[in-house]
Amino acid sequence: MSIATSLRTATQTAPLFDGPYYLSIGGQLATAEASFDVFNPATGKPLAQAPAANIAQLDDAIAAARTAFKSWSMIGYDRRQQYLEAYADALAAHRDELARLLVLEQGKPLKTMAEPEVDQAISWIRQIAARRIPVEIVEETDSHVVELHHTPLGVIGAITPWNFPVLLALWKVAPALITGNTMVIKPSPFTPLTSLRFGQIAQSVLPPGVLSVVSGNDELGPHMTAHPDIAKISFTGSTATGKHVIRSAAGTMKRVTLELGGNDAAIVMPDADWESIVPQLFWGAVGNSGQWCVGIKRLYVHRSYHARFVDAFVAYARRQKLGDGLDPEVTVGPVQNRMQFEKVRTFLDDIKARGYKVALGGEVDPDRPGYFIPVTVVDNPPEDSMIVQEEQFAPIVPIIAYDDIDDVVERANASPYGLGGSVWGRDTRAAVAVANRLETGMVWVNEIHTQGVDIPFGGHKQSGLGTEHGSEGRQLFTNPKTVLIHKSRS
Template identity: 80%
Template sequence: MSALPQTTQPNGVFDGPYYLSIAGKLVESKNSFDVINPATGKVLAEAPAATAEQLDAAIAAAKIAFKSWSALGYDGRQKYMNAYADALEAHRDELARLLTQEQGKPLRTMAEPEVDQSISWIRQIAERRILVEVVEETAEHIVELHHTPLGVIGAITPWNFPVLLALWKVAPALITGNTMVIKPSPFTPLSALRFGQIAQSILPPGVLSIVSGGNELGPQLTHHPDIAKISFTGSTETGKHVLRAAAGTVKRVTLELGGNDAAIILPDADYRSIIPQLFWGAVGNSGQWCVGIKRLYVHRSFHKEFVQAFIHYARQQKLGDGLDHEVTVGPVQNKMQFDKVKAFIDDIKANGQNIVLGGDVDENLPGYFIPVTVVDNPPESARIVQEEQFGPIVPIIAYDDVEDAIARANNSPFGLGGSVWGRDTAAAVAVANRLETGMVWVNEIHTQGVDIPFGGHKQSGLGTEHGFEGRLLFTNPKTVLIRK
């Protein structure tokens, strides 16, 4: 056991060892598991596999820490959080490199911005406050609405943005007075373990614990009676299991789940100028993001020209190891997802759909590389249209009537995000307002911010992250009635 984080090596690279973070200490585990570099297919590091007892210990420490942490008040907690952001910034380069090695995303264009945004997010959230509201005052009494912290938050975080999506949860949970135990994805635990190690020298013991391990830890976290809320980001099917498990103790639950986001390119769009935005909206992070563009609906009047322009832009990109500064598209993160994406390609070919770019996976290459693949005008019934591919495959679908495009976009059990593109902003907004989504962009894509609420509709989620609304969900509304 150690009370201090391991230091960065002289060359600015951290290569372990990795520990669990429990009760302010760095804790070893008797078991470990391999973490694979998706660009090489080789073992990158060994991560500790927490026991059930160690997870219980982390939750118990968080419960104890909650009393003093919640009593600090916003200003006291802000000082700790700013110090934590400073410490993360001092380790920024190593965190970004580690993120590329375990997740696969290009260092310069994806990993470094992810770490930078995470640090900025902590600082911005630390400035936010939820104030006491006077909802009624008469000569006889006053009624106040307070928002008190819930207790111990259990966070289950995914492998596609393992730094950002974790710290997006940490910041609002901690500033509102809660403590947190994070279970990172077993595919990408290293960056979370590392930022947990850094936290132990900054935050009071038990305020933030990181406990890595297999999928068996998830149910233990969601069933645990001392967890007040589960904040989960991941697949819809796993989210359903989380919701059922949380019901036993009536936990608060926020679920950010899958999506099949549609982009509608209106007939008046200057489509050539927006090709880069649409490409990266679909293929950024190798297509592995919940709000990525999964379906492109393009008006038939310029559909052929659009497909050719999209292909031309795609051919300018380089597929490879994200540590190569010329690489813009990295590998798919893990073998499981690699096989799923290949299955989509096999289905497209088996059904005679028109692949106009990519589609050939060289399985002799090391790592999990899927080339950017473009499918021209598959039928609406195609699997690549109906399901979430979560990989670098882009179906570009022709439509004739905007009403039909809206109906197709909404014909999905998912409703996370969407986008609408056109010169007539008012007309584009009118279309956007008819999309059944939790978030929709007009003539931009993937803009996020600490004050911008983000959540899903239908089977894409439950509750809200970010914004004032998201911060409220880490609190309990408590009505205080005072006789004068």
């Protein structure tokens, strides 16, 4: 199909999709001998069945990607931009369908989380498609010139998570493809449906083998990370799994970019206009039911207004509705899967067993179907408590009192993680000074979760390796190749 035909097809309005779901391998849609259940977290019941690819099918996808790389890498930025624009148009035609499917398999509210995720992913593709990595003249004399080129690596293996299954996957797809690579995606088995669907859509727009999506069980990930024909792994997930990725990838010396866990601290300065920022802090912590790596996991508030802040935070939280994301009044959905639900309950059990003060929530309704954790506010738990030291990945917020800036910075940094953080205060210069002391890959001052295609994003310490986004992130999908040219005297 030509790009022009793809563009015309993309302008048609797509109906809501209800399966079946296929693997995308080498431009073809494929079934699998086995399948697995995908659950709706709002009900705890099976939603659909996804194909479980075997190792041979994964090998086929990698081989097709390697073949496609030969031509895809040679057609140039402008032609690749046309393809990516056509892909964005095709996704836009399926926008409502993808957003609804995202709610059903992930649980997030439709209007406030799912639709914005799909919209941002489509916009991201368009913006990245317009970016270029130019040839840099490093040195030039009368006799020679030194050029720095950024050439594509080859086949990229993407392993994507369940908290933002559309956005975090397409964040990888766009820079990988525009720089001339091909890609094979393995989505989380908890949320494979949206990825399978956008993979299916891609086959009508992109050349065969450029983008394949292969869902399956836990054996696929280690096979990808060790595969000699995959040049790079781009992984988003837990720190524990990230360490396995590094070990496996070392055997073939492949490149890795890892975006891992976090225990992000928000520090509200003594001079902060704290009443006005309660909503921002609430959603910074509780948005997506707390299931984001850069979510606020620890909220430090100055003792002079700590009690009043907790009251205001709780009052705001009480106005939110917990429930099925398809309900337009719902603002907080379930956690995504049974495994995470049970893990979160261990936090609640520990809070209760140790007698910490719970200002809101804390109790799971045993008669309610689905994986619902109520918004829970823990009032000033000790620094060594489980809820402060570990990443909860749930709508549980510890609000901790502090007295001294130096002390709170030390406490914020006393973590093996260093993904993000935020500082809030009227005196911007003082807040920035505190932000610069935080040991993180990203830090916000008087805002939260601002992202952009030209804004580098990456983790410090055990929160990651490498960078996504920005020119730095795009360059990590390439090989820096130095070309030294002797000038002809003729």
